[in-house]
Amino acid sequence: MQLVPYMLAALAVGIVVSFQPPMNGMLAKSVGSAYGAAAVSIGIAFASIVLLVLIAGHGEISRRTLGSVPWWVYLSGTIGAAFVAAGAAIAPVTGGLVFFICIVAGQLIGSMLVDHFGAFGLEVRAMSPMRFLGLAMVLGGAVLVSQS
Template identity: 30%
Template sequence: MNNPLAYSLIMIVAGIGIPVMATLNGGLGARLQSPTLAAAILFFVGLVIAVAYLLVTEGIPDKIFHASTPLYYYLGGFLVLFYILTITWVAPRFGISNAIAFVLLGQMIAMSMIDHFGLFGAQRFALEPQRIAGLTMMAIGVFLVLNKATPPAGS
């Protein structure tokens, strides 16, 4: 399948899932009084579903590690762990919109550097003036949606 519209819709749904997951996991961490336990539960549920999906769609893999694969490709797991732990701990204290807004800002910075320099083997896309203007407008938008209000009493 090479359908940009379908890809866009799938990624919108994935994007919707990020603040929902942050809210749910932050709430779980608060109720369990352990953001780390909440993250471990999230990963366990995700692992079970991912392994079940793998076995149904592809069967048992013959290899997990390939000698020709650079080790840094396996660091994605660390980055996901870092994100889950930090969003689970920070979001209930800082607010979902604030936490996600700064995540978006970080994503825009990282995507621009990865694209511009072709980092980690990614296809290169130069940071041209039009793209810089778009990123600037997105960054301004991120700051405009930050929740500056004081939370209501009892929150």
């Protein structure tokens, strides 16, 4: 399997996702609440994904398959809601770049832990000096960008 198309798709999604917090910040300013803006945004996201499921198919969503998943897996929806609400509340204060550098740094820390422990069914990939160096560079970049 070639990774490059997937990497380019992830890059494109990352670019588009960077527009979401400032757009939600504008919505929050209009409605007077970051959480209200997040609710509207997630409602639209829900309608969009329902439409996509109707077009592309839904796999096997059934009581049996949904019951076979550990309860805590469903917290991923809460994580998504927290991200949207945080973007609406934080990005207007920090700006998009600092917001996302901090988000990415947090994701890297979390991802390093997930890889190290093989959490959520991933293959174990131990922490290493190079991984720590890469993480330190991102954190250093966050400090540099926030100073400008």
